[in-house]
């Protein structure tokens with residue numbers, strides 16, 4: 001995990017040091033949520049819990065796998081995702097918090113697999129095809145090998 | 151507390167005006183509002199102006215003083231920004247100002263210029279209404295966010311793309327006689343079904359167009375209306391606002407919009423009415439699924455029942471509860487920062503009886519307007535009633 005915010009400084013668009021650190025942790029397999037004593041999970045940077053205002057926040061690990069709660073295959077992207085489309089965006093429950101990211105199959109072309117609500121996925125950090133910017137990526141975690149060219 | 155009357159409303163035609171500046175658009179809307187109101191500009195005590203992306207689209211920040219000039223008013227002027235609910239919050243603050251007795255005459259509305267930008271820059275511009283770190287960087291577009299809500303809705307309650315196509319077809323039909331509407335053409339359910347995908351399950355006709363336009367309202371106190379013998383038969387009797395977590399993934403339920411529930415509850419309580427009293431509604435249908443979510447938050451349908459309202463003919467022009475008789479954002483158009491004011495202008499015309507679709511609601515007494523920002527992290531609801 002980087003403490004100097006170097007990744008933030010390298011980013012091509014304005015970012016946040018705590019967010020860059022969080023992505024580093026996610027890439028190292030140490031993804032976490034910020035959790036208050038009431039059990040409300042959120043994502044950094046936080047000074048207080050957004051649900052209850054508690055300043056007593058601790059880092060809690062995300063579940064190893066998560067469940068897809070909803071998804072969409074995006075055909076009309078913003079310019080920053082021009083070379084990525086079509087891609088599958090999903091909102092996934094990882095225990096203390098949900099994450100939003102892109103589902104990729106991990107195969108040769110790392111394409112968007114068929115996604116369904118209820119699918120089990122793992123989280124990783126990938127790169128935007130358009131410009132190499134880092135982003136949250138989900139990969140199928142149901143034990144099936146990646147299906148290439150789908 | 152005094153009653154707030156709508157003395158006059160003004161709109162530009164909604165559509166593509168890439169050669170017209172924002173100041174020209176808002177100037178036209180304000181001119182029409184003053185003509186409609188027969189109120190002296192010199193009596194205006196505040197301008198509340200909504201705008202979302204003027205800094206991107208026109209390289210123009212600090213727009214409120216410019217718009218005061220365009221409207222020919224000399225008074226404190228403030229720009230309000232709450233994404234697609236920008237004009238809704240501008241109107242709400244005007245209503246509160248007049249109701250509190252702090253001003254007798256306020257000009258409120260908004261303007262957005264969008265078609266001068268390439269479509270991909272508009273897509274990027276609209277995306278900034280979402281959480282930049284945890285949504286936009288994760289590939290969430292504006293249609294994509296509503297598509298996530300649509301699939302969550304289908305999973306929770308059922309429903310289909312065809313149900314949504316009925317919403318699109320209904321709103322296009324309603325726009326046919328509206329002289330201010332961007333798209334005055336019929337769209338059949340089959341055409342909507344066959345259109346190309348934008349963000350599945352949403353296709354082209356599930357989405358509102360990219361629109362330029364402006365809206366303006368002259369709001370006055372009941373006393374001012376009486377003193378000046380104004381023809382101001384419609385009152386804004388209730389206002390409410392709600393806020394939710396910015397990112398969709400942080401919401402308790404992915405297929406509901408509790409910010410709009412809160413706004414509706416507050417507006418109904420303010421007006422002393424209930425959902426069952428509502429005769430006609432203008433709701434924020436930036437995407438077809440958004441109309442469904444709005445109807446449920448307004449308490450007009452139970453969760454899970456709004457999806458079939460258009461298909462079953464309940465919310466069509468000749469149904470029991472006509473929704474979006476203006477054509478909605480869907481067909482009338484969605485100049486983001488003007489929309490909240492436009493909805494109230496249309497509802498006022500519907501209740502006064504001078505809207506081309508007033509014939510469908512001849513006995514309507516109570517109308518409700520629902521304006522949402524982002525994926526409904528912001529929501530504003532107003533209740534309008536025929537006062538005399």
Ligand SMILES: [Zn+2]
Pocket residue numbers: 036037038039040049050051052053054
């Ligand atoms: Zn908490």
